[in-house]
Amino acid sequence: MFAAELISNTIPPLKTSDTVRKALERMSEFKLYHLPIVNEKQYLGLVSEEELMEIREQETAIGSLSLKILNSFVFENSHVYDVIRLFNQLQLSIVPVLDQQKNYLGLVSINSLLSYTANLFAVNEPGGIIVLSIGNRNNSLAHMSQIVEADNAQILSSYVSAFPESTRLEVTLKINKTELSSIVASFERYDYEVKAVFNNTNHDDDSLDRYNSFMNYLNV
Numbered sequence: 001m002f003a004a005e006l007i008s009n010t011i012p013p014l015k016t017s018d019t020v021r022k023a024l025e026r027m028s029e030f031k032l033y034h035l036p037i038v039n040e041k042q043y044l045g046l047v048s049e050e051e052l053m054e055i056r057e058q059e060t061a062i063g064s065l066s067l068k069i070l071n072s073f074v075f076e077n078s079h080v081y082d083v084i085r086l087f088n089q090l091q092l093s094i095v096p097v098l099d100q101q102k103n104y105l106g107l108v109s110i111n112s113l114l115s116y117t118a119n120l121f122a123v124n125e126p127g128g129i130i131v132l133s134i135g136n137r138n139n140s141l142a143h144m145s146q147i148v149e150a151d152n153a154q155i156l157s158s159y160v161s162a163f164p165e166s167t168r169l170e171v172t173l174k175i176n177k178t179e180l181s182s183i184v185a186s187f188e189r190y191d192y193e194v195k196a197v198f199n200n201t202n203h204d205d206d207s208l209d210r211y212n213s214f215m216n217y218l219n220v
Contacts, residue, residue: 003083003097004076006116007106011094013038014047016063020055023047023062032093032109037062037069041103043096045069073098076105080116083108121174122156128180128199132171132192136162139169147186153177170195 013036014023027035033049047067055065073096074082086095087110094107118124132144141158148155154176161170175183178199187194 001080001116001120002076003074003078003080003095003108004105006080006083006108006112007097008109008112009106011035011107011109013096013104013107014062015039016044017061019059019061020052020065021058024049024052024058027052030109034070034093036094036096036104036107038104043073043098043102043104045071046092046094046096072096074108075100080113083113087113120157121159125156125174125176126178127156127174127176128178128197130173130175130180130184130187130194131196132173132187133195134169134171134192136167136169139171143190144171144173144187144192147190148173148175148183151177151183151186153183 011030011032012026014026016037016039023035027033027049034046036046037044047062047069051067052062070090072086072090072092074086076097076099078097083095086092092110094109096107097105099105139160141155144158145155155173156176157174159172161172163170177183180197180199184194184197
C-alpha cells in the first residue's frame, strides 16, 4: 500500500489568504489539529491549531503571520509504514502527500489511516484471536500457519510486538474460526506459550480491543 492510495479528498488545504478564523473553523469541522497550507499546487507546510489559537486577531491572513511551519510530508510512492512513522514521530493528525516534483496531491488523515489499518488486521471479520509468546529465534509464521491450517482454518491477519530488553516476542493471530480449543492445544503441543485467547462471534468482538491495543502500541 502506497501513500497515494490513502489520500482523502474531502479535506481542503488552506491558502495563505485564508484567515486564522477560517483555519480554526476548518480544523474544528474535520476534528484535526493540523492543516496544510497550499498555494496552487505548491506545498508550503503544516500549521497547527495550538499556534493559531494564540493569535488574537483572527481575521488576519495566515500568510502574513510569522508561524512555526512544519515542513513534513511523504511522497506519493512512500509505503504506508512511512506514513505511520510520521504520524507517530511528530504526533500529527494529517500527513500531506506530494508528487516527485513536490506538488501537493492531498493528505492522509488519521481516520483514513485507522480505516486502512482496521482492514489490514481484519478487525471487522468474524473469528477468534490467539496471542502467543515466543522466543525471537522461533518466529516462523509458516509453522504457525501450518498448525492453524491443519485444523481447517486460516490466519486472516497477524502482527508481532517486540519488547525492550527482552528476547521474547508477542504474536497476535486473527483466525477465521471462533472455536479455537483444538488449535490452542496444537500450539501448546508444539511448545508455544499461549498468552490469551479471544473467540467471540459478533463484529464487536475482542478483535477490536486487540486492534486498539495495537494502535496504542504505535502511539499514533
